[in-house]
Amino acid sequence: MATTSRQRKRGHDPESVLSIAVGVFNERGFDGTSMEDLARALGVTKSAIYYHVPGKEQLLARALDRALDGLFEVVADERATTGPAIERLQWVVRHSVRILVDRLPYVTLLLRVRGNSTTEQQALDRRREFDRFIAHLVKEAAADGQIRPDLDPALVTRLLFGTVNSITEWYQPGRGGTADELADAVLKMTFDGLRV
Amino acid sequence: MATTSRQRKRGHDPESVLSIAVGVFNERGFDGTSMEDLARALGVTKSAIYYHVPGKEQLLARALDRALDGLFEVVADERATTGPAIERLQWVVRHSVRILVDRLPYVTLLLRVRGNSTTEQQALDRRREFDRFIAHLVKEAAADGQIRPDLDPALVTRLLFGTVNSITEWYQPGRGGTADELADAVLKMTFDGLRV
Numbered sequence: 272m273a274t275t276s277r278q279r280k281r282g283h284d285p286e287s288v289l290s291i292a293v294g295v296f297n298e299r300g301f302d303g304t305s306m307e308d309l310a311r312a313l314g315v316t317k318s319a320i321y322y323h324v325p326g327k328e329q330l331l332a333r334a335l336d337r338a339l340d341g342l343f344e345v346v347a348d349e350r351a352t353t354g355p356a357i358e359r360l361q362w363v364v365r366h367s368v369r370i371l372v373d374r375l376p377y378v379t380l381l382l383r384v385r386g387n388s389t390t391e392q393q394a395l396d397r398r399r400e401f402d403r404f405i406a407h408l409v410k411e412a413a414a415d416g417q418i419r420p421d422l423d424p425a426l427v428t429r430l431l432f433g434t435v436n437s438i439t440e441w442y443q444p445g446r447g448g449t450a451d452e453l454a455d456a457v458l459k460m461t462f463d464g465l466r467v
Numbered sequence: 468m469a470t471t472s473r474q475r476k477r478g479h480d481p482e483s484v485l486s487i488a489v490g491v492f493n494e495r496g497f498d499g500t501s502m503e504d505l506a507r508a509l510g511v512t513k514s515a516i517y518y519h520v521p522g523k524e525q526l527l528a529r530a531l532d533r534a535l536d537g538l539f540e541v542v543a544d545e546r547a548t549t550g551p552a553i554e555r556l557q558w559v560v561r562h563s564v565r566i567l568v569d570r571l572p573y574v575t576l577l578l579r580v581r582g583n584s585t586t587e588q589q590a591l592d593r594r595r596e597f598d599r600f601i602a603h604l605v606k607e608a609a610a611d612g613q614i615r616p617d618l619d620p621a622l623v624t625r626l627l628f629g630t631v632n633s634i635t636e637w638y639q640p641g642r643g644g645t646a647d648e649l650a651d652a653v654l655k656m657t658f659d660g661l662r663v
Contacts (some may be wrong), residue, residue: 300496357662382636418661422652426644429637430630430656437629448622456618460626464660465614466553 283313288323289337292330293376301331301380302387328390335384335394338377341370343397346404356411357418361462363405365454367435372442372450379439402428431461479509484519485533488526489572497527497576498583524586531580531590534573537566539593542600552607553614557658559601561650563631568638568646575635598624627657 283291295304295312304327310320324330345351345366351359371378381398384391402425409424409431418427434457441447448456479487491500491508500523506516520526541547541562547555567574577594580587598621605620605627614623630653637643644652 300499303496303499417663419655419659419663422655422661426652427656427661430633430652431661433633433636434626434630436636437626437633440629440632441625456622457626459615459618460623460657460660462660462662463615464656464658464662465618465623465627466658466660467613467615 283315283323285323288313289330289333290376292324292327293334293380296331296334297376297379297383300383301327328388331380331388332390332393334377335381335390338370338374338381339394339397339401341374341377342367342401345370346401355417356408356415360405360408360412360418361458363408364431364435364458364461365451367432368438368454368457369450371435371438372444372453375439375442375444378436382436382439402432405432434461479511479519481519484509485526485529486572488520488523489530489576492527492530493572493575493579496579497523524584527576527584528586528589530573531577531586534566534570534577535590535593535597537570537573538563538597541566542597547604551613552604552611556601556604556608556614557654559604560627560631560654560657561647563628564634564650564653565646567631567634568640568649571635571638571640574632578632578635598628601628630657 291312292309295308299308306320306327307317309324309327309330310317313320313323315323345363348362348366350362351366353359381394384394384398386392386395406424406428409418409427412418413420413424438453438457442453447453487508488500488505491504495504502516502523503513505520505523505526506513509516509519511519541559544558544562546558547562549555577590580590580594582588582591602620602624605614605623608614609616609620634649634653638649643649
């Protein structure tokens with residue numbers, strides 16, 4: 272959707288509407304957010320909010336896609352699809368941390384989705400597809416003899432991304448290190464282990 | 468509080484009230500739960516709920532203590548306080564997984580606390596005290612040369628317990644392995660590393 276001069280004058284292009292809405296969703300919960308809450312956060316009247324956005328559900332879908340599209344760009348990259356599985360896996364973990372840091376409020380929202388609507392179900396389906404990609408990589412790396420074979424690939428996927436996703440619980444932009452430093456720490460702990 | 472014959476007749480001793488209430492809190496969110504919701508879940512009238520419990524906040528405090536007391540029993544144990552730091556640290560991680568599995572709904576509730584009331588603030592204070600204990604153990608193990616010295620102990624604590632806590636996102640009692648099998652997987656990944 273192109274930004275009209277009327278939108279610019281009000282100070283809300285689609286991008287800033289989405290960004291503000293996601294902040295409200297994360298604070299109040301999606302179900303606990305009314306169109307009135309969104310209007311208040313945007314500083315517009317309740318009737319003007321429908322000019323900016325037809326409904327909450329559409330904003331949710333766009334916000335979840337923002338997180339999921341980022342993760343799918345990672346697994347579609349050449350470095351995730353060619354080369355030794357162990358290196359592809361580490362590359363995917365590193366760049367998933369980057370997406371998480373770059374799109375923090377969107378990933379935070381995604382991780383809270385429980386499947387309460389068609390939109391949420393579709394997001395969960397895409398998350399599962401991402402997880403299957405990772406589990407397959409883990410399996411390949413184990414078959415190559417690069418990863419310990421005594422752990423179930425699905426469990427490894429859960430624990431690995433449990434570690435990555437837990438960063439949303441405490442990370443504050445501008446504090447706690449860059450995405451790359453964080454990814455280094457995650458990779459060191461999970462691939463090399465804490466033990467000397 | 469002793470269970471009276473009247474409570475037994477209604478089928479709700481303090482323990483079952485707490486257990487049912489925690490289920491409702493986790494499903495609806497604490498702020499989204501009314502005394503009426505609790506009465507409905509307990510199958511009692513709205514006036515009878517006050518016979519079982521003076522208020523939501525008191526139930527929240529008891530539920531959070533159930534999780535926190537478990538974690539503090541772990542760090543107070545002799546095996547967490549004597550012996551090489553690296554072994555104490557691994558013992559604490561293993562038994563934190565056990566507490567998480569044994570007290571899953573209570574730990575799940577604890578992890579969602581954001582500090583919106585005095586009760587929640589006190590729970591966060593106890594969580595931070597627990598985290599400081601772990602960070603201190605990590606520091607000691609690094610000083611002993613048993614843990615890689617190139618990672619900040621506070622960050623290691625966050626990532627380690629990020630991994631442990633993420634189990635609440637997917638674990639279902641009776642599926643996905645025992646607490647001990649889960650703890651094995653967590654310890655293998657985080658201390659020894661996934662790489663062969």
